[in-house]
Amino acid sequence: MPRRTRRALPGVALAVALLLSACGGGSSETPAASEAPASSAAALTITHKFGTTTVPANPTRVLTVGFNEQDFAIALGVEPVGVREFLGYDAPQRPWLPEDLRGKALPTVGSQEIAFEQVAALAPDLILGINSYMDQATYDKLSALAPTIAQSDAYADGGTPWDEQTRQTGAALGKAAEAERLVTDVKDRFAAVRSANPSFAGKSASFLLGGDQAGVYSLSQSDYRTGWLTELGFTVPEKDATVSLERLDAVDADVVMAEGLPDSVTGSKLWGAVDAVSENRFVDFGQFDQDFAAALGFNSPLSLPFVLTEAEPRLAAATDGDAATAPQPFPAS
Numbered sequence: 001m002p003r004r005t006r007r008a009l010p011g012v013a014l015a016v017a018l019l020l021s022a023c024g025g026g027s028s029e030t031p032a033a034s035e036a037p038a039s040s041a042a043a044l045t046i047t048h049k050f051g052t053t054t055v056p057a058n059p060t061r062v063l064t065v066g067f068n069e070q071d072f073a074i075a076l077g078v079e080p081v082g083v084r085e086f087l088g089y090d091a092p093q094r095p096w097l098p099e100d101l102r103g104k105a106l107p108t109v110g111s112q113e114i115a116f117e118q119v120a121a122l123a124p125d126l127i128l129g130i131n132s133y134m135d136q137a138t139y140d141k142l143s144a145l146a147p148t149i150a151q152s153d154a155y156a157d158g159g160t161p162w163d164e165q166t167r168q169t170g171a172a173l174g175k176a177a178e179a180e181r182l183v184t185d186v187k188d189r190f191a192a193v194r195s196a197n198p199s200f201a202g203k204s205a206s207f208l209l210g211g212d213q214a215g216v217y218s219l220s221q222s223d224y225r226t227g228w229l230t231e232l233g234f235t236v237p238e239k240d241a242t243v244s245l246e247r248l249d250a251v252d253a254d255v256v257m258a259e260g261l262p263d264s265v266t267g268s269k270l271w272g273a274v275d276a277v278s279e280n281r282f283v284d285f286g287q288f289d290q291d292f293a294a295a296l297g298f299n300s301p302l303s304l305p306f307v308l309t310e311a312e313p314r315l316a317a318a319t320d321g322d323a324a325t326a327p328q329p330f331p332a333s
Contacts, residue, residue, distance in 0.1 A: 042057055042174070043055060043056060043057050044171065044172070044174060046149055046168075046171060046172050047152075048149055048150040048151060048152055048153070049150055049151055049152060049153035050136060050139045050150050053143070053147045053148060053149055054147060055126055055147055055149070055172055055173075055174070056125055056126065056147065057174070058174065059125045059126035059173070060125060061081045061122070061123060061124045061125045061126070062078050062080050062081065062124065062125070062126045062127075062128065062173070063080055063081050063082040063083075063109065063119060063122055063124035063126070063127050063128070063146070064080045064082070064083050064084060064127075064128045064129070065084050065109060065110075065114050065119070065127060065128070065129040065132045065134070065142065066084060066128060066129050066130050066131035066132040067084055067086065067131050067132065067133075067158075067297075068086075068131050068297060068298040068299055068300055069083070069084065069128050069129065069130060069131055069132070069169075070083040070084075070106065071096075071298045071300035071301075071302045071303060072128075072130075072165055072166055072169040072300055072301070073128060073169060073173070074097065074098065074101065074302065075166070075182055075300060075301045075302045076169060076170060076173055076175045076178055076179060076182070077175075077178075078173055079101065079106070080106060080128075081106075081107065081122050081123075081124060082106065082107045082108065082109045082118065082119065082122040082124065083106045083107070083108055083109065084108065084109060084110060084111070084114070084132070085108040085109075085110065085111035086294070086297070086298075087111050087112070088288055088289050089288070089289050089290075089293075089294045089297075090289075091294070092104055092105045092106070094291065094294060094295070094298070094303070095291055095306060096295065096298075096302045096303045096305070096306040097302070107122060109122070114132075114134075114138060114142070116141055116142070116145070119142065119145055119146075120145050124145070124146045125146055125147070126146060126147055126148075126149070126172065126173075127142050127143075127145070127146050127147065127148040127149065128149050128169060128172060129142065129148060129149060129150055129151070130149060130150070130151050130152075130160055130165050130168055130169065131151065131158060131160060131165065132150070132151070133157045133158055134150055134151075149168070149172045152164075152168065159222070159224060160224075161224060161227060162186075162224065162227070162299045162300060162301065162304060163183045163186075163187070165300075166179050166182055166183050166300075166301050167179050167180065167183065170182075182301045183301065185301070186301045186304055186305065187231075189304075189305055189308055190228075190231045190232065190308070193232060193308055193312050194231075194232055194233055196312075197232075197312065197315070197316055197319070199316065199319040199320060199321075200232050200233040200234055200315065200319060201233040202233065202234075202235065203233070203234050203235070203253075203254040203255055203319055204234070204235050204236075204253040204254045204255070205226075205229050205234040205235065205236050205253055205254065205255045205256075205257065206218055206236070206237065206251040206252070206253040206255070206256045206257070206276075207219045207225065207226050207229065207236065207257050207258070207259075208251060208256065208257070208258035208259075208261065209225075209258070209259055209260060210259070210260040210261070210262075210288070211258075211260070211261050211262055211264075211265040212262065212264065212265075213245075213264060214242070214244065215242055215243050215244040215245050215247075215248075216242075216243050216245075216248070216251065216258070216261070216265060217240070217241070217242055217243075218237060218240065218241045218242075218243055218250075218251050219236070219237075219240060220236060220237045220238055220239050220240045220241075221236045221237065221238060222239075222240065223240065224299055225296045225297075225299065227299075228296070228304060228307055228308075228311075232315070234255070245265065245268060245270045245271070246270065248270050248271060248273070248274050249273075249274065251274070252274050252275050252276055253276060254276070254281065254319065255276065255281050255282075255283065255315065255318045255319060256274065256276040256277065256281065256282045256283070257282070257283040257284075257285055257315075257318075258282075258283075258284060258285065259285045259286060259287070259288060259292070259293045259296075260287055260288045260293065261284070266284075276318075279323045280317075280318070280323050280324070280325060280326040280327065281318045281319075281327075282318070282327070283311075283314045283315060283318050283327045283329075283330075284327075284329040284330065285310075285311075285314075285329075285330045286329065286330040286331060290330070290331060291306070291310075291330075291331070292307065292310055292311075292330045292331075295307045295310075310330060313327075313328070314327040314328060314330070315327070
């Protein structure tokens with residue numbers, strides 16, 4: 001979890017940490033891969049924030065140390081030999097996994113911290129860590145075990161957009177064309193939802209994350225968990241904010257949505273006084289240990305179609321202009 005989020009939400013349990021792990025923005029650059037012959041047997045050189053890494057031809061033992069990294073490898077047809085544990089959620093059962101992997105517990109190499117001994121024991125020939133928040137010391141330890149791909153310096157740590165992470169992963173795996181097709185397919189899904197729901201265009205949206213007696217945390221456009229909203233045409237706040245219960249009017253918007261709100265917030269009179277709540281323009285996306293929050297946490301070409309499927313009818317109900325229409329909470333009862 002970034003330091004800023006830790007300070008803002010001191011009451012959030014440790015098990016939620018990975019679902020609060022992503023914030024940051026940056027340019028749209030993609031780390032460079034050297035031009036290679038058409039043969040998939042050619043080695044590649046990938047540039048990242050710590051220098052360059054030569055990736056072996058056709059790696060067969062790919063290990064992921066990023067918090068959402070496994071989804072990107074799996075989307076490109078590569079089953080990792082080891083993954084970073086996703087705390088607070090039964091990740092092997094996530095519904096957007098290919099059926100042959102659903103329920104399969106892949107070996108883990110640490111949760112909050114990377115377990116280097118476990119990494120070494122799995123003998124990887126490529127380590128992916130684009131969303132790992134690794135520093136120079138961690139990179140040095142990992143790259144001594146196998147060629148390691150870190151995040152680009154074009155983005156804040158943990159802030160690589162899903163499409164760029166897909167392209168970077170594809171470049172590292174020698175599957176650049178497949179990665180581009182994945183990006184196109186998912187963007188086409190976003191375009192289809194936008195086209196079917198013109199009521200989304202230009203609407204303001206607040207996305208609240210967790211809460212306690214001190215208040216709630218409002219995500220801004222710098223957090224990739226709001227990127228899907230802007231792709232659908234909504235506008236989101238420019239800055240993150242911790243908002244006290246007495247100032248909940250500050251998070252009011254055309255649509256208010258949330259994950260992980262406790263009863264101490266939703267049961268208060270102050271919450272009920274928010275216009276979006278009283279006029280059925282609030283969408284409850286459930287708790288941190290449930291599928292929707294995890295899908296946003298993975299933020300991958302596998303999980304984003306799940307996000308769209310679940311969010312579209314709920315957001316449509318919140319933006320239809322009819323206060324009698326209440327968006328169904330997630331998960332459906």
